Amino acid sequence: MTQVTDDKMPVERIDRSAYEPAYVQLANILRRQIARGQFRPGDQLPSEAQLCRLYGVSPMTVRRSINLLADDDVISTAQGRGTFVKPVDLGTAAFHLYELQELFSNPDATRIKLLDVRILPASSRVARKLDLSLGDKCIYIRRLLLIGDEPAFYHREYLIYDPTRPIVEAEMEVTDLQGLFSEADSQVLKRGSLSIEAALLTAEEAEVLRAERPSAAFVLEHVFYDFDDRPVSWGWFVCRGEWLKFSTTVGIIG
Amino acid sequence: MTQVTDDKMPVERIDRSAYEPAYVQLANILRRQIARGQFRPGDQLPSEAQLCRLYGVSPMTVRRSINLLADDDVISTAQGRGTFVKPVDLGTAAFHLYELQELFSNPDATRIKLLDVRILPASSRVARKLDLSLGDKCIYIRRLLLIGDEPAFYHREYLIYDPTRPIVEAEMEVTDLQGLFSEADSQVLKRGSLSIEAALLTAEEAEVLRAERPSAAFVLEHVFYDFDDRPVSWGWFVCRGEWLKFSTTVGIIG
DNA sequence: AAGTGGTCTAGACCACTAT
DNA sequence: TAGTGGTCTAGACCACTTT
Numbered sequence: 001m002t003q004v005t006d007d008k009m010p011v012e013r014i015d016r017s018a019y020e021p022a023y024v025q026l027a028n029i030l031r032r033q034i035a036r037g038q039f040r041p042g043d044q045l046p047s048e049a050q051l052c053r054l055y056g057v058s059p060m061t062v063r064r065s066i067n068l069l070a071d072d073d074v075i076s077t078a079q080g081r082g083t084f085v086k087p088v089d090l091g092t093a094a095f096h097l098y099e100l101q102e103l104f105s106n107p108d109a110t111r112i113k114l115l116d117v118r119i120l121p122a123s124s125r126v127a128r129k130l131d132l133s134l135g136d137k138c139i140y141i142r143r144l145l146l147i148g149d150e151p152a153f154y155h156r157e158y159l160i161y162d163p164t165r166p167i168v169e170a171e172m173e174v175t176d177l178q179g180l181f182s183e184a185d186s187q188v189l190k191r192g193s194l195s196i197e198a199a200l201l202t203a204e205e206a207e208v209l210r211a212e213r214p215s216a217a218f219v220l221e222h223v224f225y226d227f228d229d230r231p232v233s234w235g236w237f238v239c240r241g242e243w244l245k246f247s248t249t250v251g252i253i254g
Numbered sequence: 255m256t257q258v259t260d261d262k263m264p265v266e267r268i269d270r271s272a273y274e275p276a277y278v279q280l281a282n283i284l285r286r287q288i289a290r291g292q293f294r295p296g297d298q299l300p301s302e303a304q305l306c307r308l309y310g311v312s313p314m315t316v317r318r319s320i321n322l323l324a325d326d327d328v329i330s331t332a333q334g335r336g337t338f339v340k341p342v343d344l345g346t347a348a349f350h351l352y353e354l355q356e357l358f359s360n361p362d363a364t365r366i367k368l369l370d371v372r373i374l375p376a377s378s379r380v381a382r383k384l385d386l387s388l389g390d391k392c393i394y395i396r397r398l399l400l401i402g403d404e405p406a407f408y409h410r411e412y413l414i415y416d417p418t419r420p421i422v423e424a425e426m427e428v429t430d431l432q433g434l435f436s437e438a439d440s441q442v443l444k445r446g447s448l449s450i451e452a453a454l455l456t457a458e459e460a461e462v463l464r465a466e467r468p469s470a471a472f473v474l475e476h477v478f479y480d481f482d483d484r485p486v487s488w489g490w491f492v493c494r495g496e497w498l499k500f501s502t503t504v505g506i507i508g
Numbered sequence: 509a510a511g512t513g514g515t516c517t518a519g520a521c522c523a524c525t526a527t
Numbered sequence: 528t529a530g531t532g533g534t535c536t537a538g539a540c541c542a543c544t545t546t
Contacts, residue, residue: 021534037481040441047512058536060314063514071325079513080543088443088478091352095450095500098345187294189342191505196349198452198470198495214468216452216495224342225505227291241452241470246349251445251479275515301531312517317533333532334524 014055022057023064028254029055030069034085035254041087045075048083074252088251095246097194103147103243115142115208119161126158129223129234137161141235144208151209152243157235165226189232192224198241205238216241268309276311277318282508283309284323288339289508295341299329302337328506342505349500351448357401357497369396369462373415380412383477383488391415395489398462405463406497411489419480443486446478452495459492470495 012029014022033039046054051062066083069075073092077083104110121135130138139161145153201215209217221236266283268276287293300308305316320337323329327346331337358364375389384392393415399407455469463471475490 023534035444035481037444040481041443042441048514049512059538060516061535064534066513077513078544080511080545082512082544087440088446090446090448090476091350091355093351093448094348095351096345097347097349101345186341187296189295189505190289190291191503191507192342192344193501193503194344194347195499195501197499198472200468200470200495214454216454216470218452222344227289227294241454245449245451247447247449249445249447251443253445277515303531313519314535315516318515320532331532332525334526334530336525336531 014057023061023068026051026055026057026062026065027068030065031074031252031254034074035252039085041085043085045083045085090250093248093250095248099246103152109148111146113144113146115144117141126234130158130160130231132160152239154205154208154238155235157233159233188226189224190227190229192222195221201238201240209238209240211240218244268311277315277322280305280309280311280316280319281322284319285328285506285508288328289506293339295339297339299337299339344504347502347504349502353500357406363402365400367398367400369398371395380488384412384414384485386414406493408459408462408492409489411487413487442480443478444481444483446476449475455492455494463492463494465494472498
């Protein structure tokens with residue numbers, strides 16, 4: 001490899017009058033250079049001091065650009081050694097739930113059918129999940145989310161039913177997938193833990209979702225907690241496998 | 255709510271002699287206050303100037319703390335208005351592929367069995383995916399990843415077979431799930447696009463994975479591209495549903 | 509010792525929002 | 528107009544790695 005770069009002649013310059021801040025511009029310049037193959041995985045980038053001189057910006061600005069690319073897993077930094085281009089790594093891939101929002105792109109076509117609301121005594125399983133005593137009252141809700149006229153998500157949820165705790169009413173909206181568009185804001189919920197797995201539709205689920213059996217499905221389970229770290233809601237969404245496909249990318253996207 | 259905070263008396267102070275940098279300490283202080291419920295979703299945080307005075311740090315340092323929390327979707331900022339605590343939002347949830355690494359926690363128990371390697375003419379489907387002409391030569395690989403003695407992942411992959419393109423040899427390792435632990439570093443791969451879905455095991459897959467039918471499975475499909483943005487590999491991992499459960503959290507975890 | 513990334517300062521100036 | 532977040536400077540000092 002011949003040394004093409006020159007301390008006095010960067011190919012692209014930063015436009016100080018542009019709308020984009022300098023640190024974003026510099027990050028994109030570097031990203032493009034990497035995408036072009038000018039820097040390959042494993043290669044070392046110019047040092048931060050060099051980048052300061054090359055592009056006429058201060059150390060803090062260079063640093064922010066570097067951090068942007070590092071957050072994107074495009075480069076990695078090592079104190080005392082330098083900054084290097086990262087190889088493609090499957091492990092950095094992440095599938096985002098907000099992809100679901102595309103499904104609901106047409107709000108008019110989306111509606112929620114309340115199938116069932118009941119107050120019943122907690123089974124041992126529910127009691128364990130909601131940190132209740134066996135037989136304590138809880139609320140059981142079954143909902144169906146339709147897109148067009150097709151049933152898309154089947155949701156079942158158990159909520160605590162405790163007059164001393166200021167919950168329930170608000171939660172019935174929040175834990176709903178609706179919360180994906182209309183930002184439901186609960187003052188009560190502190191956090192939620194979620195998991196997703198692939199499973200077979202049960203007979204009941206297949207009937208509700210108007211699917212044949214056997215059929216594969218995504219199951220998204222959730223538990224929400226209040227600010228005392230006590231669970232207030234446990235439930236799960238079931239969705240036919242064909243309805244859902246999560247996508248993402250790894251490596252340099254520029 | 256009575257106003258407990260006072261401009262002159264922050265509850266926690268920043269320890270300048272500590273190992274943790276000041277901006278991390280401040281971010282954690284704020285995160286703990288939010289986790290305690292001192293600031294609720296929708297509440298406005300003290301302004302950056304106030305935080306500077308309260309904790310005796312410069313604007314840039316406060317700003318970095320704020321950005322840390324904003325990246326974690328704990329707070330959101332609005333220019334000219336202020337900084338606010340975000341409500342729990344399902345849409346921010348992300349499932350990370352590196353969770354798979356736990357499956358391979360014991361490297362000795364993990365091994366890869368090469369089932370089949372063949373050179374064959376591209377079918378129309380393969381030609382389309384790899385941007386080849388119908389009938390062009392390509393490499394077909396079938397692998398089985400075992401954990402203990404249990405077959406866990408069944409991987410099938412098509413690779414381009416073109417002597418003029420410097421690939422193949424390296425790829426055979428990189429696109430492998432092995433790349434999750436042993437950081438395989440290809441100089442050739444620029445990016446990959448991934449998708450995941452829930453499906454039923456086919457007869458062949460069930461046999462290879464020693465599973466009954468019907469059975470649900472995760473299918474992770476991948477296409478990798480070189481620095482000319484040409485596809486070099488197309489393939490997919492199949493994994494029995496019971497083997498895999500992705501987990502994550504939303505909201506305040508402190 | 510020289511070079512690297514990492515933190516931090518004490519301001520300045522700008523853009524935006526509210527009043 | 529006053530207050531807010533957002534960008535940027537031109538250094539300083541530190542911790543680490545390499546030679």
